[in-house]
Amino acid sequence: MANAEAGFNLEIDLTRGNIERVAGDPNLAKQYLGGLGTNAKILYERVPPEVEPFSPENLLIFGTGLLTGTPLPSCNRTVISTISPQTNLMAYSMMGGFWAPELKYAGYDKVIFRGKSPELIYVWINGDKVELRDASHLKGKGAVETQELIKKELQDPNVQVCAIGLAGENRVFTASIEQGRSSASRLGIGAVMGDKGIKAVAVRGKKDVNVARPLELLQLCHEVLQYVKDREDKPVPNVMPILAGLGSPQEMLHTDEKWHTENFSWGNSRERRKDFWTKEVEEKWKVVQENARTRLISCYNCPMKCGAIISLPGMSTYMMKCFTKLTYNMAAFVDDLEFGFRIAQRATEYGVDGFSTPQIMAFAFELREAGILGEEHFEGCPDDNEGKFYWILDRIVRREGIGDILADGTHWAALKIGNGADAYAHNNIKKHEQLPLKLGMLNPIYYLMYCTGEKCNITQIEGQFPQAPFATMEEREEFVKDWVHVPDEKFKKYVLDWEMRGENSNPYYPTVDMSVDVVDWQEMMHYIDDAVGMCAGMSSFPLKPPYHIHNYPLIISAATGMEMDEEGLKKIYRRIRNLVRAFNIRRGLTRADEKPPEDHWRKRFPELEEQLLDAYYKFKGWNNQGIPTKETLLELGMGYVSEDLEKRGILSYE
Amino acid sequence: MSKAKKKVKVIKIDVDKCNGCRACELICSSFHATPKYSSNNPERSRVRVIRDPLKDIYLPVYAGEYTPAECAGRNKYVLDGREYSECDTCRASCPSRTLFTEPDSGLPLKCDMCDGEDEPMCVKWCLSKALTYEEREEEREEEPKIGEMEIGLEALVNRHGMQKVMDTIARLSKKG
Ligand code: SF4
Ligand code: SF4
Ligand code: SF4
Numbered sequence: 001m002a003n004a005e006a007g008f009n010l011e012i013d014l015t016r017g018n019i020e021r022v023a024g025d026p027n028l029a030k031q032y033l034g035g036l037g038t039n040a041k042i043l044y045e046r047v048p049p050e051v052e053p054f055s056p057e058n059l060l061i062f063g064t065g066l067l068t069g070t071p072l073p074s075c076n077r078t079v080i081s082t083i084s085p086q087t088n089l090m091a092y093s094m095m096g097g098f099w100a101p102e103l104k105y106a107g108y109d110k111v112i113f114r115g116k117s118p119e120l121i122y123v124w125i126n127g128d129k130v131e132l133r134d135a136s137h138l139k140g141k142g143a144v145e146t147q148e149l150i151k152k153e154l155q156d157p158n159v160q161v162c163a164i165g166l167a168g169e170n171r172v173f174t175a176s177i178e179q180g181r182s183s184a185s186r187l188g189i190g191a192v193m194g195d196k197g198i199k200a201v202a203v204r205g206k207k208d209v210n211v212a213r214p215l216e217l218l219q220l221c222h223e224v225l226q227y228v229k230d231r232e233d234k235p236v237p238n239v240m241p242i243l244a245g246l247g248s249p250q251e252m253l254h255t256d257e258k259w260h261t262e263n264f265s266w267g268n269s270r271e272r273r274k275d276f277w278t279k280e281v282e283e284k285w286k287v288v289q290e291n292a293r294t295r296l297i298s299c300y301n302c303p304m305k306c307g308a309i310i311s312l313p314g315m316s317t318y319m320m321k322c323f324t325k326l327t328y329n330m331a332a333f334v335d336d337l338e339f340g341f342r343i344a345q346r347a348t349e350y351g352v353d354g355f356s357t358p359q360i361m362a363f364a365f366e367l368r369e370a371g372i373l374g375e376e377h378f379e380g381c382p383d384d385n386e387g388k389f390y391w392i393l394d395r396i397v398r399r400e401g402i403g404d405i406l407a408d409g410t411h412w413a414a415l416k417i418g419n420g421a422d423a424y425a426h427n428n429i430k431k432h433e434q435l436p437l438k439l440g441m442l443n444p445i446y447y448l449m450y451c452t453g454e455k456c457n458i459t460q461i462e463g464q465f466p467q468a469p470f471a472t473m474e475e476r477e478e479f480v481k482d483w484v485h486v487p488d489e490k491f492k493k494y495v496l497d498w499e500m501r502g503e504n505s506n507p508y509y510p511t512v513d514m515s516v517d518v519v520d521w522q523e524m525m526h527y528i529d530d531a532v533g534m535c536a537g538m539s540s541f542p543l544k545p546p547y548h549i550h551n552y553p554l555i556i557s558a559a560t561g562m563e564m565d566e567e568g569l570k571k572i573y574r575r576i577r578n579l580v581r582a583f584n585i586r587r588g589l590t591r592a593d594e595k596p597p598e599d600h601w602r603k604r605f606p607e608l609e610e611q612l613l614d615a616y617y618k619f620k621g622w623n624n625q626g627i628p629t630k631e632t633l634l635e636l637g638m639g640y641v642s643e644d645l646e647k648r649g650i651l652s653y654e
Numbered sequence: 655m656s657k658a659k660k661k662v663k664v665i666k667i668d669v670d671k672c673n674g675c676r677a678c679e680l681i682c683s684s685f686h687a688t689p690k691y692s693s694n695n696p697e698r699s700r701v702r703v704i705r706d707p708l709k710d711i712y713l714p715v716y717a718g719e720y721t722p723a724e725c726a727g728r729n730k731y732v733l734d735g736r737e738y739s740e741c742d743t744c745r746a747s748c749p750s751r752t753l754f755t756e757p758d759s760g761l762p763l764k765c766d767m768c769d770g771e772d773e774p775m776c777v778k779w780c781l782s783k784a785l786t787y788e789e790r791e792e793e794r795e796e797e798p799k800i801g802e803m804e805i806g807l808e809a810l811v812n813r814h815g816m817q818k819v820m821d822t823i824a825r826l827s828k829k830g
């Protein structure tokens with residue numbers, strides 16, 4: 001066991017009701033750190049490709065990050081991994097909040113569920129004492145309500161609970177797992193939890209988490225905190241406000257939504273409203289938000305305040321963060337922000353993903369308008385936009401009528417509905433709904449990230465590098481001046497030479513090779529964060545964050561006692577990246593799946609796009625089908641993967 | 655007793671600024687670990703945040719004196735429409751609860767203002783500025799300072815009786 005780890009996993013067989021405390025493999029951290037890395041290792045070894053998302057053999061793993069529970073600020077992620085019912089590939093959504101640190105204090109690095117419970121249960125992990133408890137009284141209860149009821153039942157306000165709502169119980173493919181102010185929402189992991197018959201997992205821990213070189217780690221933590229303070233006074237100039245600071249996008253703080261409302265698409269990711277943000281809207285929305293928000297709140301051991309407590313008359317209080325504030329308004333074409341806060345309350349209690357779900361709802365009404373879905377499916381549906389959306393949300397979550405088909409997401413619903421419905425499921429990557437963003441000119445960096453991001457979510461793979469060129473040389477010089485984060489000086493040159501127009505502009509600049517470099521860097525930071533349990537909002541997502549490739553090796557080493565340098569850490573990143581890729585390849589992922597939504601950009605460049613993908617695969621050490629080569633796998637000490645791929649006929653002997 | 659100038663250390667708690675991150679708990683427990691910072695465990699912290707997010711209750715409370723007996727009544731305060739039990743705002747390490755007791759030994763915990771540091775660690779880690787630190791000079795009668803060990807012993811005596819504690823110490827010293 002490395003320091004910073006608890007050293008034990010909980011293995012819970014739900015079918016037999018068997019609970020075991022099993023020592024973790026002490027050598028794994030050196031190769032895969034923890035969190036996503038070790039989750040992926042377990043999935044690769046124990047979940048063969050024949051296993052379906054809803055089969056008892058599918059695992060549902062709640063993993064803490066390697067450094068979660070140490071004093072490292074903002075290192076609080078729970079990484080939940082399983083097979084996604086929507087994509088049929090690996091899902092690894094994360095949540096912030098307080099759950100993972102509590103699990104470490106309880107003495108565990110992971111909870112690994114297998115099988116299915118015959119009755120709805122909740123799990124109570126009270127340090128060494130672990131029990132499966134009857135949850136029949138919680139059936140149908142809201143995800144937030146459930147957390148409160150369990151805390152009361154256990155008579156301890158410091159218990160941390162994550163729970164599913166009705167959507168998870170009904171295996172809605174966009175069901176989330178909710179926990180306090182956080183949720184793990186993407187890729188339908190709440191549906192797998194519901195399928196396994198787990199309503200909630202409650203944790204309480206009172207043990208120590210040790211670190212290897214305390215004073216060194218403390219010093220590094222103090223540097224991080226100092227940097228956060230300095231950064232607060234020094235937002236990155238010449239970029240949009242939401243990209244200037246640290247943390248997740250500060251949606252609960254900021255009330256100015258000109259950028260989102262005018263640049264993102266409304267409805268079923270269709271229409272941009274370029275003059276939406278009037279003075280009048282601005283004033284109204286500010287009042288609504290300030291009335292709804294009682295306090296800005298944080299995750300465990302983090303100085304940022306990305307979340308908020310939302311309390312409106314006539315409905316129970318809940319917590320919110322990020323972009324969900326707008327997704328329902330925009331999907332439903334409702335101009336009153338209060339609708340967003342109110343429907344999100346119901347959606348949070350139901351436990352659904354605030355990105356995908358509103359799009360499924362808008363998709364349904366488009367199909368109705370197009371005559372593809374007949375009126376018989378909408379009996380009892382109100383006429384006003386607000387009423388319509390509440391109505392369809394209820395149908396989807398309860399799987400009633402047409403809701404039963406829609407509950408599988410736009411891709412699968414379109415297949416079932418037929419009759420040309422698939423053209424309306426137009427905003428997906430790998431069968432998963434994307435942010436409602438439709439743009440003009442292809443951006444080569446974003447092209448690659450959309451195509452290859454294994455998490456199928458752009459915010460979980462972008463960051464570090466500016467999204468657009470700066471207008472003037474002065475601005476560029478200003479930007480690169482204190483850019484200590486770059487893994488290599490060449491990245492500064494890319495920014496200095498990047499123009500808005502002319503030869504050195506999108507789509508041919510950054511060049512193919514440069515784009516690959518940039519994407520690899522951005523990916524690397526996300527993979528490291530996901531393995532150590534760091535919030536992307538403090539590391540891989542924003543520009544100029546407190547954590548980067550130069551201080552991470554020192555931090556990991558001081559906390560765990562493992563030897564670590566930049567090269568070593570990069571190698572671990574590549575190992576995890578290849579493992580996730582191999583797992584998905586084994587489940588049938590192909591090059592043909594790696595593409596953005598057809599209409600994401602108006603101006604497309606098929607030849608360039610092929611070159612980009614070729615170069616990216618080559619850089620990664622993959623063949624031109626995106627499959628890691630034997631050589632690459634052997635270099636990373638992953639002979640077990642290449643043997644497996646060979647045995648399955650996926651890799652052939654060269 | 656003589657009059658002397660005394661530094662009074664004050665931590666000001668602005669409840670409205672607390673975001674509930676519990677960094678104060680974490681770093682306090684880390685500071686008091688042996689060796690310093692080698693481990694952390696909020697359960698051992700001398701400041702705890704009474705949190706009830708849905709009721710908007712965020713209240714950092716510092717561990718104060720040990721008390722051998724619990725209060726007879728349990729009053730309630732309503733502040734700004736939020737209801738607090740008296741225990742929520744109470745600093746005592748008290749037999750009615752596990753708050754401010756060492757999870758292993760059950761001995762009482764008390765905030766020592768991070769003796770030896772320029773600034774209390776919980777304040778330093780509270781970037782939201784819910785906790786701020788001031789030092790004041792005051793003329794005071796000097797009192798003998800009760801050390802941590804004495805507080806601990808007093809608690810043991812209260813719990814087990816003087817004789818038993820003495821016997822145990824005598825037995826331990828023989829072993830040593
Ligand atoms: S930056 Fe925001 S989302 Fe990330 S840990 Fe801090 S409060 Fe949570
Ligand atoms: S560190 Fe400050 S903001 Fe965080 S819980 Fe403690 S008092 Fe509140
Ligand atoms: S002042 Fe020091 S001892 Fe007291 S609660 Fe804060 S960190 Fe703990």
